[in-house]
Amino acid sequence: MKGMTIIVKTVTQIVCGVIFLYGIYIIVHGHLTPGGGFAGGTIIAGSFILLILAFGSEFLALKKEETGSSILESTGILIFLIVAVLGMIIGGLGIFFINFLPKGVIGKLLSAGVIPVYNVAVGMEVAAALLTVFLALLIYRDEVLK
Amino acid sequence: MELLLIIILVLMIGGAIFSLEARDLLSAVIAYGIVGFGLVICFLLLQAPDLALVQIVVETITLIIMIAVILNSTREEIKPVKGKRSTIFVIFVFIFIGLFLYFFNRTTETLSAFGEHVMRMSKAYLQPGAEKTGSANLVTGVIFDYRGYDTLGEATILFTAVIGVLTVLRLKGRKEK
Numbered sequence: 410m411k412g413m414t415i416i417v418k419t420v421t422q423i424v425c426g427v428i429f430l431y432g433i434y435i436i437v438h439g440h441l442t443p444g445g446g447f448a449g450g451t452i453i454a455g456s457f458i459l460l461i462l463a464f465g466s467e468f469l470a471l472k473k474e475e476t477g478s479s480i481l482e483s484t485g486i487l488i489f490l491i492v493a494v495l496g497m498i499i500g501g502l503g504i505f506f507i508n509f510l511p512k513g514v515i516g517k518l519l520s521a522g523v524i525p526v527y528n529v530a531v532g533m534e535v536a537a538a539l540l541t542v543f544l545a546l547l548i549y550r551d552e553v554l555k
Numbered sequence: 556m557e558l559l560l561i562i563i564l565v566l567m568i569g570g571a572i573f574s575l576e577a578r579d580l581l582s583a584v585i586a587y588g589i590v591g592f593g594l595v596i597c598f599l600l601l602q603a604p605d606l607a608l609v610q611i612v613v614e615t616i617t618l619i620i621m622i623a624v625i626l627n628s629t630r631e632e633i634k635p636v637k638g639k640r641s642t643i644f645v646i647f648v649f650i651f652i653g654l655f656l657y658f659f660n661r662t663t664e665t666l667s668a669f670g671e672h673v674m675r676m677s678k679a680y681l682q683p684g685a686e687k688t689g690s691a692n693l694v695t696g697v698i699f700d701y702r703g704y705d706t707l708g709e710a711t712i713l714f715t716a717v718i719g720v721l722t723v724l725r726l727k728g729r730k731e732k
Contacts, residue, residue, distance in 0.1 A: 443604035443608060541721065542720050
């Protein structure tokens, strides 16, 4: 896939990092403000898709990127499950998905126990999943429909 | 506010009908975008910013992918051949629409009015929710604490979908080589 004009490339260079940071903000503040893992993950995937659309896919080693994002996706859902099982072991009551970390003060960034950990894991999974689907479609087009 | 909602809903229905009937597929996809972004405004008016955030980003990414598909294939719709049985099909469709509207009307009579929640169940979540989960955003508290299994199911659905896409696309790519 070819890239776009110099105007799009310059605007993308300025905007892309801001979008990425906004996604991280949405994920990390998921237990305080609207948003959370799903919304932030899609925003992060959107910033990568913008980068690929603007600069074209010739500059990227697409297969390497796809392997990386696929591994990251599996890691995200694995962290989610491991934290849920840890609640069963450490929590004492033997309950799946129990909130075993200290809850802290409501409204502070470090509060709500394991909910921020779940948010980060789900955000990782969603971002990597959407990016993997996009990259798979791109590779399919480059390889097969040549 | 209800009047505004009705106007947006009528606009969304118009966009959906236009995207079904349009000859040019690119304008059909763009008219379909009206439905998604109208839904975003509806979510914001009904005070659901969490849903609106997800909807606006997912809608944009879906539109980008669909426009990329159309730019790479064709822009003209292939016309279906009209058979003799089409009038019978139209009659059956109208009968089913009538039946659907009748039962829909009978079902909605038993529900409470629009905007009035059934508070029997949600009181148990709302009042002690912030103290129990420690999360200031109650939606996240419910999603990851009370309803952990649901979120696990959602994440697993996404994971399975990606594995399916990778299996289908990469298998064909490897075989053709």
